[in-house]
Structure formats: C-alpha cells, structure tokens
C-alpha cells in the first residue's frame with residue numbers, strides 16, 4: 001500500500017530562503033552526571049542543573065514557535081542506578097510538577113507524560129494525572145515528558161493492547177496496520193519527531209522513541225545537558241535545516257538551497 005505522503009508527522013515547509021523548522025523536537029537530556037563530575041559536584045547537583053536547562057529549553061522552544069517538544073527524563077532502564085540516585089530523580093520530578101506546572105499552564109503549554117505508570121509511587125502517578133488534566137486544553141506547545149519510558153516496553157504494551165482487542169472481537173486481525181499500531185503507542189496524537197537531539201556526545205538512542213524515530217533526523221551535541229542553551233539549540237536547528245529528508249523517495253522534503 002502506498003502511504004499517505006501528507007502524513008502529519010512530516011515537517012511543515014517554509015517560505016523559500018528561511019530555514020526549515022522542525023514541528024517536533026525530541027531531546028535526550030544526557031550528561032548530568034558527567035557535568036557534575038567535571039565540576040567536582042555530586043551527581044544530584046548535575047540533575048538539578050539539568051532541570052534548569054530543561055526550563056530554559058522549554059522557553060526557547062516556545063519562543064521559536066515549535067509546537068511539540070518531547071524530553072527523555074527517566075528511562076525504564078534507569079532503575080538500574082543506585083537507589084539513592086533513583087530516589088533523587090523521583091524527587092526532582094515531584095519538584096518539577098509541583099513548581100513548574102502552574103507557570104507552564106500560564107504559558108499555554110500542554111503537558112503529556114509517556115511511559116509506564118505501573119509500579120511508580122502512587123503520589124507521582126497522581127501528580128502526573130493532575131499535570132495532564134490541568135493543561136489538557138492548552139495549545140501553544142505540547143511538552144511530552146518521557147518518564148519511566150522505554151521504547152521496547154511501549155511497543156510491547158501496545159502489542160498487548162491490540163492482542164486483547166483482537167481476542168475480545170473489538171478489532172479484526174487484518175485491522176492492525178501501521179496507523180492502528182501507532183495509535184496504540186503512548187505517543188498517539190503526537191507527530192513523530194522531526195529531529196532528535198542528544199547531548200553529552202553519546203551516539204545512541206538508548207531505547208527512546210524507536211518506532212517514532214524511523215525517519216527522524218539525529219543531531220548530537222557534545223555539550224552535557226546542563227550546559228545546553230539557546231545557542232546550542234539554534235545550532236541543532238540549523239543542522240536540521242540543512243538535512244535532506246527523503247522518506248524513502250527521491251525528492252528531498254523541505255530541502256534548502258545550498
């Protein structure tokens with residue numbers, strides 16, 4: 001079957017001469033620990049500074065009128081870290097939701113959380129639900145926070161959901177196609193990321209948005225996440241703007257004159 005080339009996950013084109021801007025930026029916020037080590041500080045301080053960098057990045061993305069930002073804040077594999085670090089990261093999430101949601105709501109930001117909520121502390125689950133509910137009708141930016149998120153886990157959960165629908169008779173086996181599968185993922189209703197930016201110089205996805213990243217452009221920044229700023233974001237966006245995206249075809253979508 002020929003797929004719909006007007007897929008909403010595709011970036012919007014821009015007037016010729018202006019750089020192509022992504023509609024959806026996803027960030028792997030990595031390097032907090034190394035930043036802390038390089039500054040002779042405990043890892044927790046790196047995570048705290050990482051939260052400041054996230055606040056700055058949200059403001060910068062809003063100012064650039066990019067409608068979707070997704071950030072990787074805790075992976076399904078991060079439970080392998082020492083208990084005290086995991087506890088600190090849970091504490092920072094609580095802090096972020098309690099402190100920042102009001103301001104984000106006043107900036108018309110809609111918050112979504114993706115990842116597995118099973119097994120999370122119940123007060124955190126309640127906070128996540130509240131953050132989503134209080135911002136649900138906002139329209140300037142959809143900020144998706146990947147928390148206790150792993151792409152393999154997400155895909156397995158989607159497969160189980162679809163299998164249950166087939167077993168109950170609500171869905172025909174032939175009814176499962178790429179679109180239906182996409183809608184069973186946590187990111188249903190969020191377009192695929194146009195660009196995934198990873199900080200700290202690591203060159204891997206670490207189980208982030210593996211289905212959705214099929215045609216994402218990848219940009220790697222050598223900066224540790226706490227050092228990521230507006231300038232680094234603009235560099236990444238410029239890099240993205242120079243890419244030629246073909247989606248398997250021959251014509252570049254949104255290619256810029258060189």
Ligand code: IPE
Pocket residue numbers: 029030031032033034035073074075078089200
């Ligand atoms: C990213 O920074 C934050 C999380 C993964 C929670 P790290 O904590 O992974 O920092 P490094 O990679 O050890 O420097």
Ligand code: IPE
Pocket residue numbers: 028029030031072073074075078202204206
């Ligand atoms: C990826 O970083 C997860 C987040 C940024 C939340 P990691 O630090 O966990 O990734 P690896 O272990 O270096 O691949």
Ligand code: MG
Pocket residue numbers: 030031032
């Ligand atoms: Mg890391």
